[in-house]
Amino acid sequence: MKPLETLLANAARSERRIVLSEGTDPRVIEAALMARRARAARIMLVGPEAEIVQALETHGPVPEGIEIADPETSPHLPRMARTYHELRRHKGVDEEAALDAARQPHVFAALMVRLGLADGTVGGARLTTAEIVRTAIQVIGKAPEAKLVSSFFLMLFCRDHHAKKGAHVFSDAGLVVDPSAEEMAEIARASAASLRQLVNETPRVAMLSFSTRGSASHEKVSKVTLATRIVREADPGLAIDGEIQFDAAFVPEVALSKASDSALGGNANVFIFPNLDAGNIAYKIAQRIGEAVAVGPILQGLAKPANDLSRGCSAEDILHMIAVTSAQCEAQHVPQPA
Ligand SMILES: CC(C)(COP(=O)(O)OP(=O)(O)OC[C@H]1O[C@@H](n2cnc3c(N)ncnc32)[C@H](O)[C@@H]1OP(=O)(O)O)[C@@H](O)C(=O)NCCC(=O)NCCS
Ligand SMILES: CC(=O)OP(=O)(O)O
Numbered sequence: 001m002k003p004l005e006t007l008l009a010n011a012a013r014s015e016r017r018i019v020l021s022e023g024t025d026p027r028v029i030e031a032a033l034m035a036r037r038a039r040a041a042r043i044m045l046v047g048p049e050a051e052i053v054q055a056l057e058t059h060g061p062v063p064e065g066i067e068i069a070d071p072e073t074s075p076h077l078p079r080m081a082r083t084y085h086e087l088r089r090h091k092g093v094d095e096e097a098a099l100d101a102a103r104q105p106h107v108f109a110a111l112m113v114r115l116g117l118a119d120g121t122v123g124g125a126r127l128t129t130a131e132i133v134r135t136a137i138q139v140i141g142k143a144p145e146a147k148l149v150s151s152f153f154l155m156l157f158c159r160d161h162h163a164k165k166g167a168h169v170f171s172d173a174g175l176v177v178d179p180s181a182e183e184m185a186e187i188a189r190a191s192a193a194s195l196r197q198l199v200n201e202t203p204r205v206a207m208l209s210f211s212t213r214g215s216a217s218h219e220k221v222s223k224v225t226l227a228t229r230i231v232r233e234a235d236p237g238l239a240i241d242g243e244i245q246f247d248a249a250f251v252p253e254v255a256l257s258k259a260s261d262s263a264l265g266g267n268a269n270v271f272i273f274p275n276l277d278a279g280n281i282a283y284k285i286a287q288r289i290g291e292a293v294a295v296g297p298i299l300q301g302l303a304k305p306a307n308d309l310s311r312g313c314s315a316e317d318i319l320h321m322i323a324v325t326s327a328q329c330e331a332q333h334v335p336q337p338a
Contacts, residue, residue: 003156003167003199004293004320011040011326014336015065018322021109021123023047023068028125029055031318036063041322044069044118046105071108080111087139106132110139113304119334120305120325122318129174129297129308136299136306143332146301150187151175151308152194153283153296154324162292164250167199169270170286173279174297174308181223185230188272190300192238195270197331198298198324205231206249206268207242208278212258215245224274239263246271246282295320298328305329 018035022028023045029052032043042065045052049070056062071077077099084107085098093101101107106127112118124132129151137149152171157164171191172179179187184207192203209224210216221243228242241249241262248258248266255266273279287294295317297308305328307321 003154004295004323007198007320007323007327008038008040010330011323012038014326014330015039015042016119016326016329016334016336017042017044017117018325019044019046019069019109019112019118019121020318020322021046021106021121022125022127023052023105024055025125026055027313027315027318029059030315031322032056032066033059033063034315034319035322036065038319039065040319041326043067043322044109044112046071046109046112049073069108069112071103071105074108076112076115076117077102077108080108080115083111083115084139106135107139110135110306113306114140116335119329119336120307122307122309122321122325124297124307124309125311125313125318128311132306132308133175133297133299136302140306141303143301143303146190147186148183149175149299149301150179150183150190151297151299152191153294154198154298155283155286156293156295157290158293159291162290164267167195167201167269169195169203170279170283170296171270171272172276173273173283175276175299177276179227179275181226182230184223184227184272184274185234188227188231188240188270189235189238191270191272192235194298194300198327201269203238203270204264204268205238205240205242205270205272206244206246206264207231207240207272208246208249209243209274210245211243212245212248213243215258220274227272241268242272293320295324298324304334305332 018041080102081099151174224243249268252266
């Protein structure tokens with residue numbers, strides 16, 4: 001589990017302000033307490049203050065470093081409603097609708113990040129990915145250099161039965177439903193950068209398909225081949241292969257028989273799926289049958305860090321996501337509060 005230990009230790013050095021939008025969820029409360037014990041972040045819990053205090057107190061005195069942000073009583077709400085109105089006026093959102101939106105905990109949390117009241121946000125233990133991600137895109141927005149927002153899972157293989165240990169990226173397993181070749185290429189480049197950013201390893205990118213080197217012929221295969229070509233042209237130094245099947249990308253012996261000259265040598269560590277069906281199903285099978293630790297969906301391409309969770313997450317999963325969000329704050333140079 002070394003990558004997670006490193007992420008947590010790094011998070012403790014910066015103690016970022018991470019806002020958790022589902023502040024009444026018992027898993028979120030537990031994760032907040034774990035994060036404080038590990039000094040991994042200063043935590044802001046969004047939701048009704050009395051309810052959150054009561055839930056926290058069942059665990060003992062409320063520790064220093066946990067704050068509660070109740071949208072209904074927050075002095076920041078009018079400013080947030082104004083900001084939301086400015087952002088969404090062009091879509092027909094009037095002042096009253098903006099105030100209603102800003103009161104919603106996940107929108108309030110995203111606005112806190114946008115306005116610099118928090119460094120990053122995590123949500124999705126209860127809300128769907130679509131709700132969390134749509135809000136992040138609308139309120140926090142795309143980073144200037146990004147072409148699109150996408151997501152990935154950091155998959156950690158650390159059990160005795162895992163022949164290969166360590167961190168792998170699965171993308172996009174959470175957000176972009178049916179990427180074009182250009183979008184798949186952008187997802188590949190962003191995911192390679194994310195692996196470097198979070199675990200400081202050299203990416204080896206597999207552009208996955210049901211075909212290896214023309215073993216099948218179909219428009220879905222051609223999309224992956226074109227996406228690979230686009231990445232190669234944009235970034236000739238990146239180790240990449242595609243279209244390639246998972247076994248040829250992950251098992252050196254299979255690579256020898258299916259793609260003997262592959263730059264990956266059966267040791268890919270970034271897996272780019274051709275669509276969300278494949279990516280989402282693959283990560284859940286690796287997690288639930290393969291017993292990999294799955295941290296995500298981690299969002300890439302946003303102007304500031306905001307991350308999602310699976311509704312099936314545990315408190316520990318949320319703690320891991322807090323550490324990842326802190327790492328993104330450092331990497332994106334989100335300014336520390338004065
Ligand atoms: C993310 C998601 C919610 C966006 O869907 P949507 O809101 O219906 O998207 P739309 O195409 O209507 O676009 C809405 C806005 O988001 C923007 N947008 C959508 N996807 C985007 C992306 N990947 N990157 C950047 N911007 C994006 C659009 O440009 C548009 O902007 P605007 O409102 O300012 O005009 C959608 O892709 C989705 O549902 N993905 C699957 C999530 C899911 O269920 N995952 C499975 C479990 S993890
Ligand atoms: C990422 C994901 O699949 O989320 P959920 O399990 O909440 O649908």
